[in-house]
Amino acid sequence: MSNVENALLEADRNLETATAKLFDLISIPSVSSDPEGKPGIEQAARWLCDELSGLGFEARVVETEGHPLVLAHSTDELSASRPKLLFYGHYDVQPVGALEDWRHAPFEPEIVEEDGVRRFYGRGASDSKSQLWTFIEGLRAWKTAYGGFAGKVTVLLEGEEESGSHSLPAFLTAHRDELACDIAFICDSDMWSPTQPALSLRLKGLLHEKVTIFAPNRDLHSGFFGAVAANPIRILSSMLADLHDEAGRVTIEGFYDGVEEISQTLRAQWRALSDETDLFDKVDLTGGIVEHGYSPLEAIWGRPTIDFNGVTSGNQGPGERSVIPGSATARLSFRLVEGQDPENVRRIFQRYVRSRLPEGCTVAFEGFPGSSAVTLPEDNPFVTATARGLAREWESPTVLKGSGGSIPLAQQFKEMLGIDCIVIGFILPDDAIHAPDERYDIERFHKGVRSWVRILDEIQKA
Amino acid sequence: MSNVENALLEADRNLETATAKLFDLISIPSVSSDPEGKPGIEQAARWLCDELSGLGFEARVVETEGHPLVLAHSTDELSASRPKLLFYGHYDVQPVGALEDWRHAPFEPEIVEEDGVRRFYGRGASDSKSQLWTFIEGLRAWKTAYGGFAGKVTVLLEGEEESGSHSLPAFLTAHRDELACDIAFICDSDMWSPTQPALSLRLKGLLHEKVTIFAPNRDLHSGFFGAVAANPIRILSSMLADLHDEAGRVTIEGFYDGVEEISQTLRAQWRALSDETDLFDKVDLTGGIVEHGYSPLEAIWGRPTIDFNGVTSGNQGPGERSVIPGSATARLSFRLVEGQDPENVRRIFQRYVRSRLPEGCTVAFEGFPGSSAVTLPEDNPFVTATARGLAREWESPTVLKGSGGSIPLAQQFKEMLGIDCIVIGFILPDDAIHAPDERYDIERFHKGVRSWVRILDEIQKA
Numbered sequence: 001m002s003n004v005e006n007a008l009l010e011a012d013r014n015l016e017t018a019t020a021k022l023f024d025l026i027s028i029p030s031v032s033s034d035p036e037g038k039p040g041i042e043q044a045a046r047w048l049c050d051e052l053s054g055l056g057f058e059a060r061v062v063e064t065e066g067h068p069l070v071l072a073h074s075t076d077e078l079s080a081s082r083p084k085l086l087f088y089g090h091y092d093v094q095p096v097g098a099l100e101d102w103r104h105a106p107f108e109p110e111i112v113e114e115d116g117v118r119r120f121y122g123r124g125a126s127d128s129k130s131q132l133w134t135f136i137e138g139l140r141a142w143k144t145a146y147g148g149f150a151g152k153v154t155v156l157l158e159g160e161e162e163s164g165s166h167s168l169p170a171f172l173t174a175h176r177d178e179l180a181c182d183i184a185f186i187c188d189s190d191m192w193s194p195t196q197p198a199l200s201l202r203l204k205g206l207l208h209e210k211v212t213i214f215a216p217n218r219d220l221h222s223g224f225f226g227a228v229a230a231n232p233i234r235i236l237s238s239m240l241a242d243l244h245d246e247a248g249r250v251t252i253e254g255f256y257d258g259v260e261e262i263s264q265t266l267r268a269q270w271r272a273l274s275d276e277t278d279l280f281d282k283v284d285l286t287g288g289i290v291e292h293g294y295s296p297l298e299a300i301w302g303r304p305t306i307d308f309n310g311v312t313s314g315n316q317g318p319g320e321r322s323v324i325p326g327s328a329t330a331r332l333s334f335r336l337v338e339g340q341d342p343e344n345v346r347r348i349f350q351r352y353v354r355s356r357l358p359e360g361c362t363v364a365f366e367g368f369p370g371s372s373a374v375t376l377p378e379d380n381p382f383v384t385a386t387a388r389g390l391a392r393e394w395e396s397p398t399v400l401k402g403s404g405g406s407i408p409l410a411q412q413f414k415e416m417l418g419i420d421c422i423v424i425g426f427i428l429p430d431d432a433i434h435a436p437d438e439r440y441d442i443e444r445f446h447k448g449v450r451s452w453v454r455i456l457d458e459i460q461k462a
Numbered sequence: 463m464s465n466v467e468n469a470l471l472e473a474d475r476n477l478e479t480a481t482a483k484l485f486d487l488i489s490i491p492s493v494s495s496d497p498e499g500k501p502g503i504e505q506a507a508r509w510l511c512d513e514l515s516g517l518g519f520e521a522r523v524v525e526t527e528g529h530p531l532v533l534a535h536s537t538d539e540l541s542a543s544r545p546k547l548l549f550y551g552h553y554d555v556q557p558v559g560a561l562e563d564w565r566h567a568p569f570e571p572e573i574v575e576e577d578g579v580r581r582f583y584g585r586g587a588s589d590s591k592s593q594l595w596t597f598i599e600g601l602r603a604w605k606t607a608y609g610g611f612a613g614k615v616t617v618l619l620e621g622e623e624e625s626g627s628h629s630l631p632a633f634l635t636a637h638r639d640e641l642a643c644d645i646a647f648i649c650d651s652d653m654w655s656p657t658q659p660a661l662s663l664r665l666k667g668l669l670h671e672k673v674t675i676f677a678p679n680r681d682l683h684s685g686f687f688g689a690v691a692a693n694p695i696r697i698l699s700s701m702l703a704d705l706h707d708e709a710g711r712v713t714i715e716g717f718y719d720g721v722e723e724i725s726q727t728l729r730a731q732w733r734a735l736s737d738e739t740d741l742f743d744k745v746d747l748t749g750g751i752v753e754h755g756y757s758p759l760e761a762i763w764g765r766p767t768i769d770f771n772g773v774t775s776g777n778q779g780p781g782e783r784s785v786i787p788g789s790a791t792a793r794l795s796f797r798l799v800e801g802q803d804p805e806n807v808r809r810i811f812q813r814y815v816r817s818r819l820p821e822g823c824t825v826a827f828e829g830f831p832g833s834s835a836v837t838l839p840e841d842n843p844f845v846t847a848t849a850r851g852l853a854r855e856w857e858s859p860t861v862l863k864g865s866g867g868s869i870p871l872a873q874q875f876k877e878m879l880g881i882d883c884i885v886i887g888f889i890l891p892d893d894a895i896h897a898p899d900e901r902y903d904i905e906r907f908h909k910g911v912r913s914w915v916r917i918l919d920e921i922q923k924a
Contacts, residue, residue: 033781095779097681163781204685208782216746219559219897222795223666223867226769227761228742230749233702233770233792240696241703280690284678286822287692299689307688308695309785310777314770315793317557319495319625320670320830322795323771323896330695331777333684333784360748368782405685434785435681 004457007145011449018137023109025129026122032067032092033163041067041159044091048157064167067159074153082151086181089132090161093124094434101436118442125440126431131187138452150460164368165408172416183382189425192399197390199400200423205336206406207370216360218326232328233313239356247292250306252352258339262302270297282430301402305335342370371408385462386422389455466919469607473911480599487591488571488584494554495625503529503621506553510619526629529621536615544613545644551594552623555586556896563898580904587902588893593649600914612922626830627870634878645844651887654861659852662885667798668868669832678822680788694790695775701818709754712768714814720801724764732759744892763864767797804832833870847924848884851917
């Protein structure tokens with residue numbers, strides 16, 4: 001039996017232990033955007049550091065101005081001339097939202113058998129604790145079989161991916177040399193279908209903006225002044241409503257500057273994929289407005305968009321309240337494509353808001369630096385090796401796809417360190433990431449671990 | 463010295479005690495729209511009932527399906543043939559909102575001297591505990607001087623005015639005979655200026671509607687589905703934005719049906735008042751949209767409006783969250799004029815919303831029965847007597863004005879019991895009612911008490 005067969009057997013043999021450890025990790029409430037999540041963040045970082053140390057890595061928790069990262073290096077590479085690999089995951093999770101919307105407790109994973117599928121539920125079950133745990137278990141299986149890695153292996157685990165990765169740029173600058181590698185795997189993405197693996201070669205840029213409109217007055221009685229005083233809800237609603245025209249295009253002047261049309265070649269490829277995708281099976285797109293002239297897949301992968309993530313103003317209580325609120329807030333996110341500079345988009349959005357701001361009103365913006373879109377060529381040798389490895393495990397061709405999502409890390413790795421990233425993962429559309437009853441399943445986790453063994457094997461052979 | 467002079471002296475002499483009792487009342491957190499306000503509601507009702515009993519009234523707390531009312535009848539009227547008078551106030555208050563927005567604790571009133579004015583702050587300080595306390599102290603002063611009242615006096619104090627007065631109709635029906643009177647005074651309104659008293663002879667109708675738009679899906683990741691799935695914030699914003707046209711007119715089909723133009727006579731009267739009003743001195747109307755063709759005063763008193771009181775959807779937390787929310791909610795209030803039926807307005811608003819609802823989305827409405835507008839003729843003898851009484855106390859002509867506010871009670875008294883209501887009160891625009899740091903002042907409270915003595919005197923003489 002070859003070593004790779006041994007490594008795969010090791011992944012099979014260890015599945016129960018690996019699952020138990022994963023459930024321990026999911027049980028830690030590491031919510032990064034909530035100050036109350038801090039103890040969970042610290043506990044998860046420490047737990048992961050200990051696990052990687054136990055695997056023979058030189059591992060440490062690196063503190064930042066925000067949440068800590070876990071950084072670990074292999075100590076037993078067999079050849080210094082082999083490619084250096086980096087594996088990235090994030091251990092922080094989204095807020096839970098309203099607890100009553102969950103049928104399963106968000107931090108008490110257990111195996112639930114449903115229609116023959118052994119699922120588990122929890123915040124982070126798919127985004128992204130199971131994902132990072134696939135490569136850690138994959139590395140464990142490989143090392144058990146081979147005794148070490150072909151070249152140097154670095155593991156980087158982030159704790160604020162869900163809250164904007166604000167500490168990452170400074171961390172990357174400070175650890176530039178330690179992070180040097182030939183390719184980075186970002187394991188935070190999805191499959192093409194439950195049976196077909198995928199790599200993402202196009203990531204959208206991302207910009208969040210929070211905008212608050214202030215009326216000239218604080219809260220007023222809407223009976224006395226409703227007919228005459230500025231109402232921030234009315235002003236904000238009008239701004240949001242007019243951000244898109246009837247064709248679903250963004251109306252901000254200059255928004256599409258520098259954006260290239262999706263090539264006919266790419267559109268043809270994507271059209272073929274469109275016909276067979278399960279992406280929309282569990283999501284009802286009725287009533288959604290897709291930019292005219294584009295298929296849903298083209299809009300998600302190839303067109304820049306503005307999304308509304310939240311609004312808040314005035315009466316939030318159980319009873320009625322006749323109030324003109326003093327302010328109204330909206331949260332928006334911008335998904336950008338190649339050719340768009342996030343800071344320029346922020347600037348023209350703010351100009352749009354200011355140009356529509358009635359006299360006497362003021363506006364405040366809150367936001368963090370955004371990220372640009374990134375792409376990777378399809379003939380990159382690590383891409384082809386990874387695609388082969390996935391295809392062997394899943395016995396199905398690997399789809400080289402785009403993504404509507406954004407991974408600022410990929411952009412920063414590329415821009416700051418010159419490192420290419422392969423975005424990979426095993427999430428499915430109905431995993432309910434960022435939503436109540438987030439889920440994953442044992443079989444997928446198991447094949448995820450085995451996928452990494454296959455990928456390491458293909459890279460070694462390449 | 464005449465009895466009325468004695469009664470006024472009594473009001474002066476008793477001011478300190480009256481203020482102390484008022485502060486006791488304001489200290490009770492009787493928030494009617496919040497389930498947690500229930501103990502405060504019950505405490506305030508009991509406290510007021512005891513006070514009225516102490517004043518020689520037959521007083522009792524009347525339980526309802528909602529919050530209790532206090533109902534008290536005089537037992538010492540001097541003549542059965544004299545007019546029967548009813549005094550109405552409400553002892554419940556608005557929610558406090560965000561505590562950090564208050565500079566003064568909302569339930570710990572004390573005298574604060576500012577620029578020579580002895581103010582006090584608290585939720586209910588002006589709306590409406592000081593107001594109801596002016597007539598109770600006025601009645602006390604009168605009775606002390608005269609030994610009793612000319613005709614029967616009834617006091618009615620409500621505990622859910624700020625949360626929709628939902629129990630009032632059933633109460634009025636059940637106590638029809640007990641409430642019979644020649645005129646009712648609703649003390650919940652404002653002065654024309656700090657030195658000029660006013661009566662409101664036009665009240666707007668009021669309708670609250672809460673509308674929630676549901677997307678076909680629960681929360682989704684906005685990166686994956688933002689470009690294609692229905693976003694309830696976008697849908698709701700568009701509905702709200704389009705409720706008014708550029709001239710500030712409501713666009714709902716049929717909204718103005720039955721609404722009569724404000725007469726030229728009335729417009730002339732109001733124009734004269736406009737030139738001298740302090741109404742807008744403390745409120746900045748910059749940026750507000752007044753319906754074209756109307757002055758601010760005309761819009762507030764004479765034109766129907768739609769106001770936005772609150773919106774809620776998606777991310778409300780401190781951090782960023784890439785989510786397409788599953789639903790979005792807005793709270794609206796409609797201020798109606800004569801000729802508009804609240805149930806018809808609700809129906810055509812709901813039709814407007816449904817006509818703009820994208821396929822696949824659903825909508826839910828929540829609302830309680832609304833009230834119609836009411837008016838009272840300027841030559842009503844109680845109106846003229848009351849206006850004389852106020853003018854004597856304030857040494858300034860009483861303004862017979864309209865109101866942008868709504869008092870469902872007045873409409874129900876008129877429609878259900880055939881009773882005319884005079885709406886009166888001593889609130890000023892910068893009292894910050896429904897807002898943080900709600901306030902009132904000792905001098906105004908004092909003159910309010912004395913005003914009631916003058917009014918009783920004028921009615922007795924009429």
